[in-house]
Amino acid sequence: MPDRSSSQLSRRERQIMDIIFARGEATAAAVHEALPSAPSYSAVRALLRILEEKGHLTHREDGPRYVFMPTMPRSQASKSALKRVVQTFFDGSLSSAVAALVDAEGGKLSADELKRIEAIIKTAKSKSK
Helix, strand or coil: CCCHHHCCCCHHHHHHHHHHHHHCCEEHHHHHHHCCCCCCHHHHHHHHHHHHHCCCEEEEEECCEEEEEECCCHHHHHHHHHHHHHHHHHCCCHHHHHHHHHHHCCCCCCHHHHHHHHHHHHHHHHHCC
8 A cells, every 4th residue: 555644635636535534435426526616527537546546545336436435534644644744844843833723823712622732731741751
């Protein structure tokens, strides 16, 4: 299986993956219909094939149609993408990335968000002892 971490996705490929993650699975026709300013149907099919070759998608046959689904859960894919963002834009510094996210919100976090962040930090502290 190809190394997903090294295969960068184009904007259109990310849009397709978002559609398939949101639906759980989708045919080429469903993806084509959901894409903003969609290219031709054959271009969508080609992009789905490319995503499959990169290891991001797999398919099953449903009569004459292929139904595409992600090869990994969205939670795992999001963690992998987030690690790449932290490495690329924050030199691997998790604290810098978190600070940028909080600053982007103007420091306005809900009580629930703050409580969740505090619990995550508390758990991380206990694991590092």
